[in-house]
Each structure stands twice: as C-alpha cells, then as structure tokens.
Amino acid sequence: MATLRALLWDVDGTLAETERDGHRPAFNRAFAEAGLPLHWDPQTYGRWLAISGGRERIAAQLRELEGDAPQPQRVEALQAAKQHHYRSLMQQGSLQLRPGVADLLREAHQAGLCQVIVTTSSRAAICALMDHLLGPLQEVFRFWVCGDDVGSKKPHPEAYEQALQGLCSGGLVADPAELLVIEDSDNGLRAARAAGLACLVTCSHYGSLESLADRAMAAAVVSQLGPPARVLHGPACQGEQITLSYLQALVR
Numbered sequence: 001m002a003t004l005r006a007l008l009w010d011v012d013g014t015l016a017e018t019e020r021d022g023h024r025p026a027f028n029r030a031f032a033e034a035g036l037p038l039h040w041d042p043q044t045y046g047r048w049l050a051i052s053g054g055r056e057r058i059a060a061q062l063r064e065l066e067g068d069a070p071q072p073q074r075v076e077a078l079q080a081a082k083q084h085h086y087r088s089l090m091q092q093g094s095l096q097l098r099p100g101v102a103d104l105l106r107e108a109h110q111a112g113l114c115q116v117i118v119t120t121s122s123r124a125a126i127c128a129l130m131d132h133l134l135g136p137l138q139e140v141f142r143f144w145v146c147g148d149d150v151g152s153k154k155p156h157p158e159a160y161e162q163a164l165q166g167l168c169s170g171g172l173v174a175d176p177a178e179l180l181v182i183e184d185s186d187n188g189l190r191a192a193r194a195a196g197l198a199c200l201v202t203c204s205h206y207g208s209l210e211s212l213a214d215r216a217m218a219a220a221v222v223s224q225l226g227p228p229a230r231v232l233h234g235p236a237c238q239g240e241q242i243t244l245s246y247l248q249a250l251v252r
C-alpha cells in the first residue's frame, strides 16, 4: 500500500487546451508571416500532433509541402516566430486553465504533496503559460522537466525518468508507487507507464478516449478534473469532481 506523495503534471492539453487554442493558432500565424500556403485547422492539427515537438512538426510539414527536408535554420526561425505568437496569445488571455485544475493544484499543495511539471514542450512555452495562466499558483511546482532537458520526447519515458530521479535523489519520494502522473494523451500515458508510473488521463480536445490505444494502461480515464467530471474508465468519483482523495485511492 502506497501513500501519494507527488503529482507529475503534463502541461499541453492537461492544464489547458493549449494545443487547439494556443499552439495551433501560433503555428498558423508563423506560417502566414513567412508567406507559406499553410493553415492547420483543428482537425488537420490533430493529425500533426502524432509528431511530438514543434520543430519536428514544422520540419515534417515543410518536407510534405516541398518534397525536401528543410534547412535547420529555417525550421528554427519558424519555431522562434511561433513561440513569439504563442506568448502573445497567452498575454491576450486567449486561454484558461481547464476545469478543476486550479482547485486540485491548491488542494495537493495544501496537503503537502510535491508537484512537478513534466512536459516535452519547450521551456519558453512553459514560461509563457506559467506567467500568464498560473500566476502565483506556479509556486506549487517544485521543479519542471521540459523538452530542453531531454533527448527524447514523449512517448519516450525519459522526461518521467528524469522527474523520478529528481524526486528520489532529493529525498522527496522513496518509491515510484508514491507518484501519480496526470496526462491527457496516449503519448503521455505511454511515457508514464514506460517509466513505471501510475497515470490518470484527463481527456482533452485531442486526447479523447478513442485516441487511447489501451485505456487499461491508465489507473483512470476522466472527461475532466472539475465538475461535471465523468469517469470513463476506473473507479467512480464523488460529486462529479476529481479530488485529492480520489487520486490517493488510485495509488493505494
């Protein structure tokens, strides 16, 4: 029997609908600015999400459009422009935290749990989100593991392995069974499980129940964290809300 001591949070799709309403329009602004005949509507972007990482997505799209692999500096310039637009969208207040996220972050913090960001997005994108969406609430996070810190993006387990190492070497947890990951996508679920960690999936716009290759890999799958949360797989929840006691029961 384990006691829950740490929550590992994915960012995109989990904390906010950043993919559909943040990253996607930011890529489109960067493409338009560069004079490229490209526009990712929500459905098209859903297909490109199969490729993890912004640079990787841009390179694959340019290769498809032009037939040749693009020069790395061109990809880098587009990625920098996209980051700029992403930050502008955050500043304009185009995004909000998903239902229940703020309450659960506060509840876990007050209960003394260690909370960590584990994402393979860039540190720049995470900074923009932290500053404009979380504000003072960002102090609940002990540390972040970002795309800049790892060689392989999710579904590779490297980011989770690094977070686990940080927590164990810091004496914050003694056993991986004391950790719970919160993810929204199949890639994230697979990364967490490959690192040997239990995972709750909170389905996002792109991370639907149908997109999960194997829902049985998840400790639970829910529609969202806040009311009216529906449990799609796993133990029933009380009051249509995912609370800390619900998460504790998942690792027990």
Ligand SMILES: [Mg+2]
Residues within 6 Å of the ligand: 010, 011, 012, 013, 014, 183, 184, 185, 188
């Ligand atoms: Mg995600």
